[in-house]
Amino acid sequence: MxxxxxxxxxxxxxxxAGHLAAGGHEVTVYNRTHAKAEAWTRQHKGTAAPTPREAAAGADFVFCCVGNDDDLRSVTIGPDGAFAGMKEGALFVDHTTASATVARDLAEAAGGRFGVMDGPVSGGQAGAENGKLTVMMGGEAADFERAKPVVGCYGANISHIGPHGAGQLAKMVNQICIAGVVQGLAEGLHFAEAAGLDAAKVIGAISKGAAQSWQMENRWKTMTEKKFDFGFAVDWMRKDLGICLAQAKETGARLPLTALVDQFYADVQQMGGRRWDTSSLIARFGGVSE
Incomplete structure (x- = not known):
C-alpha cells in the first residue's frame, strides 16, 4: 500500500480517488473548491489538504485529473503547486485530457527529481465509478510498471503507449474516433426514423455485426428518446477536439471529419446543449416532420 x-x-x-482509498492506500485529496474535498473525506477514508503542495508532500504517487492545460499548470507549477511538495523519487501521474506539449513540459519541469507520466483516461463517469477505465500512459517504461498496480484500482485496461506525451496523443486518437462514430450513429438513427423503421429492431439486427460500437450499445436508446442530461458533456468534447485539431495542424495530419463534427457540436452548444452528452449530435436533426 x-x-x-x-x-x-x-x-x-x-x-x-475513492477507488484508491478502497484499495487500502493512504489518500490525501485536494480540490479547488475545498468543500468538495471535505465531502470526499466524509465518504471515504482519507484527508484533505488546502493546497496541491501540501497534498503532495511525502506522497509516493501524486495523481491529477483537472480540466485543461492551464488548470494543470496551476496545480503543479509554482510555490503552492504539487511539484514544490513532491519528494525525490515519487511519481506524478496526470489523468487530465490535455495537450502533449504540457505533458512534455511537466516532465521537463520535474528535472529528473521525480517521475512524470501522462495518463488520460477513457470510459466516462460510469467507467470511473465502476473502476473500469481505459488508461493510455506516456513516460518511462520503469515508471509505468511502478504506476500500473496503483492505477489498477480504477483502470481495467492500462497501456504504456510510448514516451512523454504519447498518452495524450493516444487520447486524441480516441476522441477523433468517437466523434466520427457518434455522428455516424446519429445519422443512421435519423435515417431510420425518417424511413419509418423501428429503431429497436434495426439496432437489434445490426449491433452484433460490423456496425457495432460502444456508442451504439450504450447510446442508441437515449438518442432516439432525445435524452441527453448525463454523460460526457459537449463542452468537454469540444475542448478535446480543439486539442486534436491544434495537434493536427502542428503535425500536418488532415482531420476533415473531426473539424466538421466539431462544428456540429458548436451547433449543439448554440441549442443550449453545452452540458448535454456527446450523443446529442442527433438533436441537430430535430424531428423528421420538421
Missing amino acids: AKVAFIGLGVMGYPM
Whole structure:
C-alpha cells in the first residue's frame, strides 16, 4: 500500500480517488473548491489538504485529473503547486485530457527529481465509478510498471503507449474516433426514423455485426428518446477536439471529419446543449416532420 495524493475531484477524479482509498492506500485529496474535498473525506477514508503542495508532500504517487492545460499548470507549477511538495523519487501521474506539449513540459519541469507520466483516461463517469477505465500512459517504461498496480484500482485496461506525451496523443486518437462514430450513429438513427423503421429492431439486427460500437450499445436508446442530461458533456468534447485539431495542424495530419463534427457540436452548444452528452449530435436533426 502506498501514500498517495489525488488532485482534482471532478466527476472523474472523485470516484477515482475513492477507488484508491478502497484499495487500502493512504489518500490525501485536494480540490479547488475545498468543500468538495471535505465531502470526499466524509465518504471515504482519507484527508484533505488546502493546497496541491501540501497534498503532495511525502506522497509516493501524486495523481491529477483537472480540466485543461492551464488548470494543470496551476496545480503543479509554482510555490503552492504539487511539484514544490513532491519528494525525490515519487511519481506524478496526470489523468487530465490535455495537450502533449504540457505533458512534455511537466516532465521537463520535474528535472529528473521525480517521475512524470501522462495518463488520460477513457470510459466516462460510469467507467470511473465502476473502476473500469481505459488508461493510455506516456513516460518511462520503469515508471509505468511502478504506476500500473496503483492505477489498477480504477483502470481495467492500462497501456504504456510510448514516451512523454504519447498518452495524450493516444487520447486524441480516441476522441477523433468517437466523434466520427457518434455522428455516424446519429445519422443512421435519423435515417431510420425518417424511413419509418423501428429503431429497436434495426439496432437489434445490426449491433452484433460490423456496425457495432460502444456508442451504439450504450447510446442508441437515449438518442432516439432525445435524452441527453448525463454523460460526457459537449463542452468537454469540444475542448478535446480543439486539442486534436491544434495537434493536427502542428503535425500536418488532415482531420476533415473531426473539424466538421466539431462544428456540429458548436451547433449543439448554440441549442443550449453545452452540458448535454456527446450523443446529442442527433438533436441537430430535430424531428423528421420538421
